[in-house]
Amino acid sequence: MKSLFNSQALQRSSIEELGSSSSVAKAIHLSKPTTTVQFGTSLQHLKQVIGQLAQNEVIPFATHGKWSSHELLRYLLQFTGPASVSLTTWAITEEPLRMIHKLIEEGQITEFNCVFDYRTEKRKPEALQFAQCIVSRVKLTHCHAKILVVQNDHWQVTVVSSANFTNNPRLEAGTIFTLPAVADFYKNVIDNEINK
Known part of the structure; x- marks a missing residue:
């Protein structure tokens, strides 16, 4: 499935202004959906739900509890190839790690x-200990955001959603952006938290 929104509806001149939280809300203006939403039933159906990635797209999605954030990450990496991954989450468990x-x-x-x-330290100490063995950088702080940024020389992909990095049987929803300015903005948010 292609992007639900016509990429020409994006105000590209405004996207360059993404540097503060106030400009983010103004930067992307979407046209009406060009097709109906399809919902995934498993990782194998992510192709039907998300489709082929293309540059400069905005792709909304809903999981209906049929797939989780780590499965979406694996799917995105099939398109981007090897990439740097940065994420924020309120909860994380061992299987996604x-x-x-x-x-x-x-x-x-x-x-x-x-x-x-x-609170990950108290809620999921085993997951945190495992994460600390595989991460490049990690920060514990007051965090309820669920952000995923996948970047390399060719791709800048951002996912902003309601889903934590857990196996999640609930309805979750979010948006995938293949817009460099959006990836840069959220990567800076993550880096600033880590570097505090």
């Missing part, structure tokens, strides 16, 4: 930076 570790070992993830909610 094991899949991420495998992607690191396979060379699909070249750098892995994370911001976790500070």
Whole structure:
């Protein structure tokens, strides 16, 4: 499935202004959907839901509990190739981390930076301990944001969603952006939190 929105509807001149949170809301103006939303039923159906990635697209999605954030990450890496991954999440569990570790070992993830909610240390100490063994940089702080940024020389992909990095049977929704300015903005948000 192609992007639900016509990429020509994006105000590209405004996208360059993405440098502050106030400009983000104004930067992207979407036309009405050009097709109906299709919902995934598993990782194998992500192709039907997300489709082929293309540059400068905005792709909204809903999971209906049929796939999780780490499965979406694996799917995106099939298009981008090896890439740096930065993420924020309120909750993370061991199974998604094991899949991420495998992607690191396979060379699909070249750098892995994370911001976790500070309560991860008490809620999921085993997951945090595992994460600390595989991340490039990690920060524990007050965090409820769910952001994923995948970057290399050819791709700048951002996912902003309601989903944590857990196996999630609930309805979650979000948006994929293949817009460099959006990736740069959210990567700066993550880096600023890590560097505080």
